[in-house]
Amino acid sequence: MDYQFKDIEQKWQQFWAQNGTFKAEDKSAKPKYYVLDMFPYPSGAGLHVGHPLGYIASDIFARYKRLKGFNVLHPMGYDSFGLPAEQYAIQTGQHPAITTADNIATYRRQLDQIGFSFDWSREVRTSSPDYYKWTQWIFMQLFNSWYNKDADKAESITKLAAHFEQKGSAGINAVCDEEVLTFTAEEWKALSNREQQNELLKYRLTYLRESTVNWCAALGTVLANDEVKDGFSERGGYPVEQKKMMQWSMRITAYAERLLQGLDTIDWPEPLKEMQRNWIGKSTGASVKFPIEKTTHHSSLTTHEFIEVFTTRVDTIFGVTFLVIAPEHELVASLTTPEQKADIDAYIAQTKKKSELDRMADAKTVSGAFTGSYVLNPLNNERIPIWIADYVLAGYGTGAVMAVPSGDQRDYLFAKHFNLPIVPIIDIQNIETEADPTKEGKYINSDFMNGLAYKEATAAVIAKLEAISAGKAKVNFRMRDAIFGRQRYWGEPVPVYFKDGLPHLIEEEHLPLLLPEVDKYLPTETGEPPLGRAEGWSYKSQESRDKNQDKAGYAYELSTMPGWAGSSWYWYRYMDAHNDQEFASKEAIAYWKDVDLYIGGSEHATGHLLYSRFWNKFLKDLDLVIEEEPFKKLINQGMIQGRSNFVYRLIDEEGRGTNTFVSHGLIKEYKTSPLHVDVNIVENEVLNLNKFKEWRPEFADAEFILENGKYICGVEVEKMSKRYYNVVNPDDIAQRYGADTLRMYEMFLGPLEQSKPWNTNGIEGVFKFLRKFWRLFHNDAWEFSVSDAEPSKAELKSLHKIIRKVEEDVERFSFNTSVSSFMIAVNELTDLKCNNRAILQDMVIVLSSYAPHICEELWTLLGNPAGSLSYAPYPKFNSAYLVEDEFAYPISINGKTKMNLNISLSLEPKAIEEFVLANADVQRYLDGKAPKKVIVVKGRIVNMVV
DSSP: OOOOHHHHHHHHHHHHHHHTTTOOOSSOSSOEEEEEEOOOOOOTTOOOTTTHHHHHHHHHHHHHHHHTTOEEEOOOOBOOOOHHHHHHHHHHOOOHHHHHHHHHHHHHHHHHHHTOOOOGGGOOBTTSHHHHHHHHHHHHHHHTEEEETTTTEEEEHHHHHHHHHHHTTTTOOEEOOSSOOOOOHHHHHHSOHHHHHHHHTTTSSEEEEEEEEEEETTTTEEEOGGGEETTEETTTOOBOEEEEEEEEEEOGGGGHHHHHHHGGGSBOOHHHHHHHHHHHOEEEEEEEEEEBOOOGGGGGGTTOOEEEEEESOGGGGGGOOEEEEOTTOTTHHHHOOGGGHHHHHHHHHHHTTSOHHHHHHOOSOOOOEEEEEEEEOTTTOOEEEEEEOTTSOTTSTTSEEEEOTTTOHHHHHHHHHTTOOOOOOEEOTTOSOTTOTTOBOEETTOGGGTTOBHHHHHHHHHHHHHHTTSEEEEEEESOOOEEOOBSSSSSOBOSEEEETTEEEEOOGGGOSOOOOOOSOSSOOTTSOOGGGGOTTOEEOOHHHHHHTOOTTOEEEOOOBOOTTSGGGSHHHHHHTTTOSSSSSOHHHHHHHOSEEEEEEOGGGTTTHHHHHHHHHHHHHHTTSOSOSOSEEEEEEOOOEEEEEEEEEEEEOTTSOEEEEEEOGGGGGGSOEEEEEEOGGGEETTEEOHHHHHHHSGGGTTOEEEOBTTBOBOEEEEEOOOGGGTOOOOHHHHHHHTOHHHHHHHHHHTSOTTSOEEOOGGGHHHHHHHHHHHHHTTBOTTSOBOOBOSOOOHHHHHHHHHHHHHHHHHHHTTOHHHHHHHHHHHHHHHHHTTOOBHHHHHHHHHHHHTTSHHHHHHHHHHTTOOTTOGGGSOOOOOOGGGGOOOEEEEEEEETTEEEEEEEEETTOOHHHHHHHHHTOHHHHHHHTTOOOSEEEEETTTEEEEEO
């Protein structure tokens, strides 16, 4: 029977599902291997052919590792909380849970159709209460922890409170808010419970504070930086402004140094690690306090005597000619004089329209406004004007920078634009760049720094500042604490209620805190998040329940957790997916430990991947997990781009579009306008004219100017998107060619890490390869037929070449080169007319990771137990079969090659000559004549002159 891929693939997908073929064992004598994909958000559009690229690669590796004798965990689930489902709910009134469930059903059908070896018994959904119960539980552990810098780890907040009780604040070295109290044990005990809890909130790893956020009024929520582009929301294109709001935050900054150092211990792509290093942004420098010059309008500055800045070039302090603070800085209102208020207000309004990313990226535009106030240089008392500018961010460092126009390009442009002074730092004679810290020079305006090199001058300035309590050496990080809240409905409720204005955790036995029902998924009329619409949704403590007190209860937190909450620990839940007593058992964690191979996109470098490392380290501090890092090896798969097709509408003399379309090769002869066309009605760039007329009603009467009887479309590589009509559905490919063809073709397109365009035109070749492979096992009548004869040397050579090649390629994730090698091997075996069982059975195993359905079927036809291929041993490579002991000598007569003759490489020239002359075919070419001369070049050629 010919290759019936539809029947074969359906049969084996059902078999795997019914028999739990890929269910991983939690205990095994085999070594463990954990392969993980970044789980998808189940959108309504389903998968296109670009989405499975990483999944196919990870599946090949997982299947290969099983063949190599590993106990493989290869799970899949869904990151199922998110804004798209909520937006759909707002538009239709349908609960996001219903939409999400429908989308998951589509994804599951598509994933199953491609033949992935997932252990579906461990599926997780972040929107399921039995999952987000543990996300809420981890939040509670963070709330109940502080970071002890001396121990360099998180510890229980009760330990901190006990220290305060016994010794006060003395001896505490913590990551905490800038403004914390200093007190003795007696003073601590004298504080009210509310005052104590308020002080502890300044130390907790998750805490409430006023933060500048990306507020999108149309979506009614705060957006992350990566959800904003050019001042508009990525989803929907709505305006986004900077706004101060009370937000939950997490002290990821406590882990900055550990996050930085940990990058040296993991096998990740260097560009991605560099992105995290830059995001963390460690800088060594000094903090400097610039005293504010007091005037009559500064009466509100009683608690703020100075503006603090962080600088990596404190040696340039005598070159400071102005200070710049962020437009959101808490002192802007106090510092602004009446004369400057209109300018300041206008500039702040303008800044609110930009995202932080836009502000950081826009290095060429110079803008700012003068507050009217001054600070004093702490070392020479010179007056320095205070400006605001949007290139300074409130959340980075202190939200203020000292500007040295003679040493910094941006400061220089700012000074030039606003006609501010530019004071030289050093005598730059014979020095190429005065801002070059490796050079030595004579510092101007500072006798105590003259002649000092950069390092010595820096130390001298810091010493001066410390002597007058105006500064100190400091290590700073660019990374800021992570905002942990969204003003939307479809997310994890925060397990917090408010009493006396302070947050308190609900009791653990009340987890999970379920999402309440609401009448609409919009903010309330008074501006509260959607959870504010829930009727009767309030918290009663167990004590109050027992006493039947607090009938109204306490108000819950109305924000929900951000999208990254559920994805920051999910790999542990896969280890023990159905445990209702803990997020994962100690036994499961002890066995699986961490993820050996993680595959996903580099776009998550400073989001999910950073937050996951943070939560993992925190869980390690609490002895809840074993490993410091979650993912040993990470691979970023490239993007499969769309291959767009175009038709060309003829433009009439009045510039209007007609319903006539010109073939691509003729467009130079006409005035035309290009239009995207559905790639699914184009084959090998030839447009199906009838399908085009059916595609859209306005094209029903379309006319065409053809070339050689065909309409040829234009081509361009673009992002795969519905708007470009270049989305290719994997369902269509699987239906037409089969899942095995789809899997191999996606790998064949190019190296896994590189982006490449999808081109359906080449898929036919991969399909023909699989049919040719199937043909090896069948005779001319398409009957299954294999031989039990001894394999020939040539057959063994071909087999062992592919065994070694695939082994090497898979281990280095070079899947595209394996596909090419498979094609060569099958061509070689076809030429050898090989139908040998021993050869073909090993070939089936080697190919099975790439094309599992056809290989399972052939494995069974070869007489093996059904379904056992997934755990068959990978064939052992024998290098002896690749040793060359013969050479196909070209036999040439009078300079013309007549044939090739296999001759042992051990023969010497005289023996080679005798062997050749004894050959019947050679004698036929000589026509009975004796050669005048025989020239033998060993291992190269035999030439005879007649």
